[in-house]
Amino acid sequence: MGHPVGKVAALAGVTVRTLHHYDEIGLLRPSGRTPSGYRSYGDDDLDRLQRILFYRELGFPLETIATLVDDPGIDADAHLERQRELLVARMGELGRMVAAVDRVMEARAMGNALTPEEKFEVFGGFQEPDGYAEEAAQRWGSTPEWQGAPALSKEDLAAGEAARQDWVGRLNAVLDAGAAPDSTDATDLAEEHRVMLGRVMGECSYETQQRIGELYVTEPVQLGFLIREDEQRPGAGAFVRDAIRANAVRRG
Secondary structure, X not given: OOEEHHHHHHHHOXXXXXXXXXXXXXXXXXXXXXXXXXXXXXXXXXXHHHHHHHHHHOOOOHHHHHHHHOOOOOOHHHHHHHHHHHHHHHHHHHHHHHHHHHHHHHHHHOOOOOOHHHHHHOOHHHOOOOOHHHHHHHHHOOOHHHHOOOOOOXXXXXXXXXXXXXXXXXXXXXXXXXXXXXXXXXXXXXXXXXHHHHHHHOOOOHHHHHHHHHHHHHOHHHHHHHOOHHHOOOOHHHHHHHHHHHHHHHOO
């Protein structure tokens, strides 16, 4: 027996618009339709939605979730085991964070001032990973951006977000039209992307932009800063990376 889209949205705590979006990008296609043509979800669809939402809650971008849930080598039990491991790890991190906040609150209530060392010591396992600073310096140390980003006003940030939303809308239109990453439309978008980065970073060379484009594929979480979860199309990260490469060649 199928479940209507409104009921599924209410059960899962998501919006109908979200379910429509998942259908449009092929992440969760309902297995049936009502006589009136409305989406209808079966039990297998609900199981898939549950897996999707677990991964989404863990911070995975939709592009990565699509790859995970479609992996033929992982069955439902394996998905649950993986998700449980990730959730337990997160619980440990959150527990340490709660303890840190409690310690600061207790110190303030008793009028005790924490030393600079104690202020950061309370975060326990939240220090930078080993080698992070060295890796960041290796990636960006030779670029002008490393010297510091310009100060941005609230108006600058609002204008930047409006520009980002407009850019993403046009990117998705190009993706939906099936254009190639080296097409004029795609490379024009890549050039706009470089200009947008420059407004935030102070300057963005083609070399730096290509490094950032690689992160959209090798570190998919970075893609979420550019394209929000409900805006993403499957393959968007690789498309943007390839368009950036093509634009660098085009611009010489």
